Amino acid sequence: MRGLQLPLTQTQKVRLQRALEKLEALSTKANSNASVTVADTIPVNYEDGFLKGHGTTELNGEVVATVCGVVERVNKLVYVRTLRARYKPEVGDIIVGRVIEVAPKRWRLDINYSQDAVLMLSSINLPDGIQRRRTAEDELNMRAIFEENDVICAEVRGFQHDGLHLQARSQKYGKLQRGQLLSIPSYLVKRRKQHWHYLDEYGIDLILGCNGFVWVGEHVETKDEMLVDQADKPDSQTSKTNDHSTSLEGQEQTYTPLETRQNICRIANAIRVLSMLGFVVTIEVVMEVVNLGVSQNMDTHEMLGSEFCVLVAEREAERRSQKKNRG
Amino acid sequence: MEYVSPEGLRIDGRRPMEMRKLQAEIGVVAKADGSAVFEMGNTKVIAAVYGPREVQNRSQQLNDQALVRCEYSMANFSTGDRMRKPKGDRRSTEISLVIRQTMEACILTQLMPRSQIDIYVQVLQADGGTRSACINAATLALADAGIPMRDFVTSCSAGYLNSTPLLDLNYVEDSAGGPDVTIGILPKLDKVTLLQVPSDRIICQAFFMS
Structure with missing residues (x-):
């Protein structure tokens, strides 16, 4: 979390502080002593041999970090994962x-x-x-x-x-088309199997781009290519007329209902809050934040306020502690 | 004028070899890739780094390394009397060049070919030593942006007044007319990357003797 600029009341400050402390206590301590800054020497086992990865360089026979981050080791490979890049x-x-x-x-x-x-x-x-x-x-x-x-x-x-x-x-x-593009730090989006999400209860498509660009837009039916091909083949003439009609329909359909627009904003704001707090953005967390907003009767614009921000931090701390207890 | 009192104290109460209070903060510009505010006493400088990003002017593109650009400016309100033209004069062009060369020497530019790194530095409060404060701020901003560097550059100024060598001159001492020097070093590599002595100020041989 960097430079959170929100007007917090005293109680909110205390609550946020407590939630963040809880989160810090929950974080794995495995890598806590492996953080380096530029020009720090990285200890390696010289007898076993090693491979220098990203963010490292050799200086007077020592391995030295060239970026600020966390040292990661995979077998013989030693590299530095940057905090922000x-x-x-x-x-x-x-x-x-x-x-x-x-x-x-x-x-x-x-x-x-x-x-x-x-x-x-x-x-x-x-x-x-x-x-x-x-x-x-x-x-x-x-x-x-x-x-x-x-x-x-x-x-x-x-x-x-x-x-x-x-x-x-x-x-x-x-x-x-018909949606919002959000730009969040790319390290908040982790690579997963699925980056497209269709939230059918809201009628919204969510695309979490690996580059930190997130798309929240109205759901579009994607035609299955194979089915379309098969349908087209028997009669090319009808398909042509069909094409024409869809383009006309397309022009009419540019109207997005108010409810969908509100849902887009709601989900976009949920992602904004998460990126403001520096939490990893996944579909589960986003949905949880959206539902939290709904259950608290928050208006869409209130989701960017300090109260909701503190609530999200508390909920995230709770969620992670539960996850840890289970796991 | 007496810059060092008989007790060995300077105008602002420091010892000759004492620096001013340092304060730094990173992540101050939300839209930038990296940013920092650096304070040395009353000197306050903000730096923002954008990039590595696509080269704006294709003809400047370098195929084996990154292009580093730097822009130095002083805010209108940074000095005692309001500045008319905060950038584009000879002094700021020269400092831009100095910062650019210093930073280019420590950035591993060959790792980011065909891209451009922009460094914007602005002086918010000027009280002597803006050059070194700018370099320190730019280093922090570059580190914040996650740009690979050989080493941090750290910079400070020094001068010679009343037969005493002084560290980290403030505005009054800087404008006293004595010789001064700005140096930038790479602490890990133990090398000097910047050494500036204004030529009109080399008047005192004793400065180099002491």
């Missing part, structure tokens, strides 16, 4: 990004990394869903797919010679 992509990460430039055959995306990511025209699914070579015409129509400032969900494909490449080869990837 920009997002570092790994192949297969689900990320949310914003288009900043439409370039020849590619889009450039801001993904909170030290370079812009590249999404090639050839590594996305075309809107018509047909697998084919990208023509010059496709290239001219790129703005019809993604424009500048569009928010996009994609997957990290890997590093190529000209930078970080992304891909979006599925129905679930692509443009995100």
Whole structure:
């Protein structure tokens, strides 16, 4: 938690302090003596041999940290996990990004990394869903797919010679509309099996991008590609007319009901509170915070107030202590 | 004017080899990747680091290392009489350059090729030694941003007045006209990365003798 700027009353201060102390007592002490700052010597066993990982360098035969963080050891590898740094992509990460430039055959995306990511025209699914070579015409129509400032969900494909490449080869990837983009520190989002979440009771999609960009938006039905293909094949003409009608419907459907909008704000505020307190954002914790807000009859805007913040901290301390007792 | 009293005390009551009170805080700018406020007595400096991020000007992009940029400015209210033009004059351009070179020497720039690191430093209160306070603040902000560095840079100024070497000059002592020097060292590597002596001030040989 960094520089919490909230007007707290005396009792709230005491309660927050107590909750934070409780959290600290619960945290594992295994790594507590392994924190280093820049230029600290890391003790290693020289006889066994070791591998220097990220955040370390060699100086006069000693292993020295180059960043502030926690020393991690995996077999012979010694590296320093930074406390705070920009997002570092790994192949297969689900990320949310914003288009900043439409370039020849590619889009450039801001993904909170030290370079812009590249999404090639050839590594996305075309809107018509047909697998084919990208023509010059496709290239001219790129703005019809993604424009500048569009928010996009994609997957990290890997590093190529000209930078970080992304891909979006599925129905679930692509443009995100009708929702909020939140930017939280990337270390608060842990890599998990599932980053898409459909909260059916609220009718909302939640995407926790590994790069710290979180999308909260209205739920969109993703068509199963296989089913669509099969349905289309028997009669291509009807499917064409269908396409037309869906686009018209699409224009009408841009209206999002008030309730859904309120739910979006509610969930977004829950994530804001969690990131303000520096708690890891997972779907379970987010839902717990949302439910806490509902059960306390908190208005959406009150969720960012100091009272709710203290409540969340207390609840989190309780949750972790229960988890520890069980485990 | 007497800068050191016969009892060996300076104007603000310090001993000649005594520093002013240091105070630092990190994480003061919410939107920045790293930030710090550094105080040396009444000198107060804020630093913010953005990056490593995409290079804004493509022609400046370096394929083997990161581009480090620095901007130094003084707030209008930082000095006794209000400043008209807080940045862009010769003095601040020079200090920007000094900070940039000092920080570039300790950042492991080769680890972040094709990216750019921006350091913004602003003096909030000026009371002598702004140069060294800025370097200290920039170091803290870089460490906060998680940017790999060889070592912390620590900096301080020193001067020579009334036949006494003085550490960490304040504004009155700095403007007294004696020789002064700003140094920056890498404590772990035991190396000097910055050594500045204003050429018009080298008037006293005894300074280097003592």
